[in-house]
Amino acid sequence: MPKLLTQEQIDQFREQGYVSPVRIMSEQEATLVRQKVEAFESAQGRGLYGLQVTKCALLFPWIYDIVSRDNLLDAVEDLIGEDILMYQNGAWFKEPSSDAYVSWHQDSTYYGIDPLDMITCWIALSDASEESGCMQVIEGSQKLGQLPVEYTELTPDNLLASGQNTILEKETASIATMPLRPGEMSIHHVCTVHSSLPNRGNDRRMGFSVAYMGPHVAQTTELKATAMLMRGKDSFGLYEPEIPPVAADDPGTIERHERAVTLYRDKAKEAGNQTAWRLNKKPAA
Secondary structure, rough: OOOOOOOHHHHHHHHHOOEEEEEEEHHHHHHHHHHHHHHHHHHHHOOOOOOHHHHHHOHHHHHHHHHHHHHHHHHHHHOOOOEEEEEEEEEEHHHHOOOOEEEOOHHHHHHEEEOOEEEEEEOOOOOEOOOOEEEEEEOOHHHOOOOOOOOOOOOOOOOOOOOEEEEHHHHOOOEEEEEEEEOEEEEOOOOOOOOOOOOOOOEEEEEEEEEEEEEOOOOOOOOOEEEEEEEEEOOOOOOOOOOOOOOOOHHOOOHHHHHHHHHHHHHHHOOOOOOOOOOOOEEEO
C-alpha cells in the first residue's frame, strides 16, 4: 500500500513523468520557512548566491528540516522504494517582474548517474502560479531517456547555469503546468523535460528542488560526489556520506557544505557542464 500518494498519482508519474500538487506542509509552515530564508538574506545584505544556492540542505537546518520530513519521504518511497539517498537540492528564486527563467532541460544531463532512477521534488515557499513562472513539463518525455542538448539559452537571465536547451519537438509536445501553493510540491522524473517562464507577478517566486534516488544508482564519472542517506539503508556505498547541518554559521557545517558543493559542481563539469561557474557570479533571482 502507498504511504502518501494515491495509486492514481503513482500511475500518473509512471505514465506522464510527473505528479502535482502534493501538500507536505501548511501554508503557514511554508511562510515561516520563507521568513527564515529572507531573514538570512537580509542579514548578509543580498539574496542567496554562489555556493549557497546548491545543496542548501547541507547548510541551512530549516531547509534540511523540510527535505527530511516524514510525509515528503513517504511520497518519495512510494515512487523509488524504502532506501533513499538525497543527491542534490537547490534554491530557485525569481524576483517579481524579472526576466529570470529556466530553459527546457532534463535534470539528468549533467548528473553522471546510471541507471537514471532519480526523482526531483520542487517545494514551494511562496505562490508558484502560472503568472509567477511555475514549472511546466512535457508529458511523457521521461520515456525518451537522455536526450541531446544545444546551448542556445546561455543568457544572463537563464537560471540554469549550463544554458542547455533539450533538443525535442516542443511545438507538438503536450505541455502541462504545475502551479503550487506555499507548502505544496511537485515531483518529476530526472528525465522529464521541464522549464519555467519569467515571474510576471508582484511577489517573489521562492522554491527549493531536491533530488532523491536509491543507493543502487552508480556514478559514471571518475570524480565522485557526495549524498545523504535519508531513509532505509545504503548497502552499496557508492557515495561519500553527508551529514545534516548544525547551523548556517557553524564552521564545520560551512566547510562540509563547501566541499560537497565543489565536488558536485566539479563532477558536473566532468559530465559536460562547462559553465557551472556561472552560479558563483550572481545572486539567485
